[in-house]
Amino acid sequence: MTRGSGPDRGSSSRRGFLTGVATAGAAAVAGCSGLPFTGDEERREAPASLPSDAVGSVEWPAPPLPVTVPASLADAHEARARELLDAVPSDPDVPNAAVAAKIGTDREHAREHANADLPDEWPVDALAAWRRRREDAAEVRGAYRAATGTDDGSKLAARRRAVRDDRGALAGDLEYRAESSTAAVLAYEPVESLLAECASYVEPRVPYPADPVAEPFRAGEAVARVERAEAAAADADGLRAASLDERDEAAPRWASLVAAADELRGSVSRTRATARERLGGDEPLDDEDLSGTVAQELAATSETRVESAVDDVRRASDAGEHATVVVESGTALADIEAYRAAVRGIRDGEHRETPTEASVRSAAERARAAASGAVDAGDPLTARLVRPGLRVFGYAADRVKEGYGSARRTQASLTYAALYASAVPAAAEFVRERLES
Template sequence: MTDSSSPRRRFLAGIASAGAAATAGCSGLPFGDGQEPRADPVSLPSDAIGPTDRPASPFPATVPGALADAHETRTRGLLDAVPTEPSLPNEAVATEIGADRERALGRARADIPDRWSIDILAAWRRRRGDAATVRGAYRAATGVDDGSDLVARRREIRDDSAALAGDLEYRAGSVEEAVVAYEPVESLLAECARHVRPRVRYPDDPISDPFRAGEAVGGVERGRATAADAAGLRSAFLAEGDSASPQWGTLIAAAEELRGSVSRTHSAVRERVGGAGDDSSSGGDLSGTVAQELLTASERRVESAVEEVEEAADAGEPATATVEAGVALAAIDALRAANAEIGEGRYREAPTESSVRSAAERARSGVDTAVDGADPLATRLVRPAFETLELLDDRVEEGYAPPRQVTAELAFVALYASAVPRATAFVRERLD
């Protein structure tokens, strides 16, 4: 670590200054493209997609239940410190704080969907942040100025995060195990950096702007919770690992190689595949078709995935960069396949309830095939696919799912899932 511009040094410096470039840690496939869709000839029943069975979590250790318990205890303690009916000089503020408390309490009491333990922790961090926001607003409204304390807490969280980042070493039984073990830790450290960065400034006169004060307090509380989860996951993994040794050198080399592979593959495919509006590559006018939606969705996902690789690599997050490289390669392969199938005349028919159900079944089957054998690396790479299925199921059930977009999303999931085994093998070869 002699070169001050090395990715690891940039990563440590970024954590210390709360300015590390952030990645989501989970490269999801967003629904829709932000544009108003044309009217569809068919509406979908709420069960058109159906539930998706998640594979086992790829994290190679048991996530301690104590982490979620700590969040729940802290959440309830924060809300208990706020009266059910606050007595404040400003009645409007008192009413809003009381309503915010009830909403936060309702979320704290609600069941969390059956997800991976890491995702359950994320849900509790959001609840904890909401509770701290309410308490911070209440304290500000009562004349308590938490500004100085907030500065000290930010500094403490940054110092703790920097110490953890500097001590990672990526100890594991293999480079591949290091990827699936430390990718969530890196993501949590990057998330922590975002929360403790003073995006919302604590007001000089908190009693005049209690809700901004509460928002600032809530952000720091989530930073504190996120740092605790990062440390907890790392400790849990090391406690269960056998024959662990530092994997940093090999991992950073593999991540850089994969970054180059993604860049070259992306450039080559972009030259061969025209845009969503390029009739020459897609075989005619695609306006208003599933094919047009599929190309748009595929191109958007590729661009997003490639950007995630670059951001993770620049931030000195080799495990995240490795995972995102696999996601990007699978997405590029899916775009290439989508373009070829559209060129052959597919995806031109208007969707029906039956065709949507069939597309959902193909997508689920593709996900199941991709993770056959409980391969942790493949499971992590296929995560964007089953998260899209979960999102689509929610959107259809809520009635906010245009059938053409749904069909295109499902088609992309199937193509992406079919590309995951190849992407997994490619990534694994670079890690060996």
């Protein structure tokens, strides 16, 4: 694959990437890499004067989920959130004036949050937004009930057990039924993600206090976590049911997903090890003075994302989330290729200019073009894998709009988003070959 950040990619470069992944050395390198400019290094700088529209927006492709997200799921979250907030008076009658004021303020913030626009991304992102809003509303109501003398401890423990049991039953019944292994990955990766979210929130990491009147906000947080877990389980069940409705040709794909996930995890480990070896070891830019440059930030961003992506593959594999392993492996392979492209570019003298408003706008346009080029063919798997790059773009844009995005970091993020998007089609092709072989 070429080093450039535009959407054009020759077939020979794509074949080279696929061949490199398939034939990489057998041994994985254990532990974290020693690549330069890690997240441990402080990179403080004053935000640059970038206008709020310097980055702009990026168009998201059509949702890759092979089923329609039922509108009833979001409707249920909205109804529940508003019900919870309506149960809390605007002027709470609480003996402690400071507690009353905070509950009132939190109620208004939660109501504003519930009335805010939804993310303009994919329907699953709208569901995620509503789960967060429902959680916020439950926290306010839980704190109000505790502050007014209601002890919900035993009731909450029973709810937690019920949610945990429901989640366990659903997780144990996944057969990954779909028309193909690729369709199974796209349909069930969101379900696995929701089950993981449920498992995280249902754990009693924030115990309900023995004296809720004395600790109403801790009580509210404990209630909110169970509410979020319950919402995630409901969404997981709803998406799974939608994937099974009216799909007569669906068959269990569990065995093929397990095999593909195992092979892809190995490919990620070998590819990362080979990339480090070919780039010169743990510190491929050790002899470069990149202080204060876009290149320094790009190297740090690239390394961090590779390590995070590899960790995500490992975590999903250890949890038995086979569809998630496949998706995260594709992401990791694209991250590794983006890192290699970034290092090669830096060695060739690129990314060392002083960033300006014009260079940031150019970087944003290149990222948009790369993302658009990656998904031009309308392939759902490619669309799913390009998502992390779109998120990097969106985060950079949001920081600039909020006045916190420095020119250097913004340009580095946009450059990385372009490199990542350019790497996605080849990674998607490699993943699909493992799934359908």
